[in-house]
Amino acid sequence: MIAVQDVHVTFGRGTPLENRALRGLDLTIPVGEFVTVIGSNGAGKSTLLNVLSGDASPERGRVEIDGIDVTRWPCPKRAGLVARVFQDPMAGTCEALSIEENMALAYARGRSRGLAPSIDGPRRGVFREKLAVLGLGLENRLGDSMGLLSGGQRQAVSLLMATLTGMKILLLDEHTAALDPRTADFVLQLTRKIVEDQKLTALMVTHSMRHALDYGTRTVMLHEGQVAFDVAGDQRRGLEVPDLLKLFSKVRGGQLDDDSLLLG
């Protein structure tokens, strides 16, 4: 279980550009839940992911993963508990390294790295088997440089890498935002398949209300660094995009003026 309790994060404290990204955010995610997170720009979606992954450190509040207080753990120490797919296809993989070297890096996530060879026969077999699931023919291109792959292929491999070893939560940071609609759809289907097959706990940030409702088991909207609303189960099943918009206006008691929210 993931528990975020009363977390505050402020960037540039005491400067004219002070930005209170999270203002007492509370969120509890039980094991096996697939949460989609929406919200306008600056609502705190990315900061929430960064707080969970250890890239941002809260000045107040507490982050717990399976009952362990990880609030002060740096990012590498948390890697055994938290896996992440970045928005930028270039960020999640090393283009200078080969496909199998990237997979080998992910294969050792969460344990100490020694002087044993990073790639051997059995591991190559595992990588091939995992890559074959993508249906992109990458299982026959293990030695190819990551830089030769398209953005969509790289995101697909990033997703495989994130789920190659066990973790307590999978963070997906608008991981299809940089892709064309068809490729985005492919990566989303793949995400759903992997999350369901491996019964993962996941948190997906998206700018698309459509995706937020179509994927996952629960939807959370952030606004000004807090949870604006949180729907799951039957209440969520009947929801359509316009309902979501209405719900948002009701909760905030204001008018929507952010175009990015309307992109459906």
Place this chain on the structure above:
Amino acid sequence: MSLFAFLGAIEIGLIYALVALGVFLSFRVLNFPDLTVDGSFPLGAATSATLIVAGVDPVLATLVGVAAGAVAGLITAWLNVRFGILHLLASILTMISLFSINLRIMGKPNVALINQDTVINLFTWLTPTIESLGLPARATLKVMVLAVIVLVVTLLLGRFLTSEFGLAMRATGANSRMARAQGISTKLHIYVGMALSNALVALAGALFAQTAGFADVTVGTGTIVVGLAAVILGETMIRTRRIVVMLAACVLGAVIYRIVIALALNTSWLGLQSSDLNLVTALLVGIALMLPGMRNPLKSLFRRSA
């Protein structure tokens, strides 16, 4: 060029091959432009020479020199990682402080190693064999010993960089954010990589002192340029994705670089003298850097004329 001059060029080339491997580790693997090497090369030379003169076993003296180099690398890494000082500036700080430290270690600007026991002397039992082949004994022996050392270091480094730890080090330099997300402590890998890099350069310095017969505080000037020249020459000649071949290319780059320099300085009609070394170096590095950008200049010439 005489055989003697040729062997001399290979000898110094093999020594700088170790510098090239160290520079490859910092510049290419860790993406950490490190000028510490200008200080760690004479540090290795000064430490080992001083110890040898004091009667310490040459192998132990060399190892102490190597350890000193590793510490220099750690200090640069510490300034950068712990205090966020720009890598270039951090390395310059270590480099200039090493100038004073090297003077302190030696107690004077240079130490001569005339008639002292060196690592080369451990292999004098090979001399009769070499002489029977009609080769200059001492020069050939030095080249052979250095070649074996460079070969062993290259293979070990290649093996290291394909290990889980080494792969994590490559990821640290290539994409540190991704590395951290994969649970790699980028700080640890920068520390280890910088220590290893400067240890290799100090090993080169220690071997330089023992083959040239002296250690001098100014011997490190321009080490970084020579190391970088070798790395770039190697990359220009051999394009590969296999890490051990990349390392071999660095070694080859260093040796070829020294042969070209020796040729240039020994070709009398060019009218160059040894003080022109730095100019020739700059020209050579400049050409090596331009070459990849202008592939097949002749081809376009032919096309235009056709």
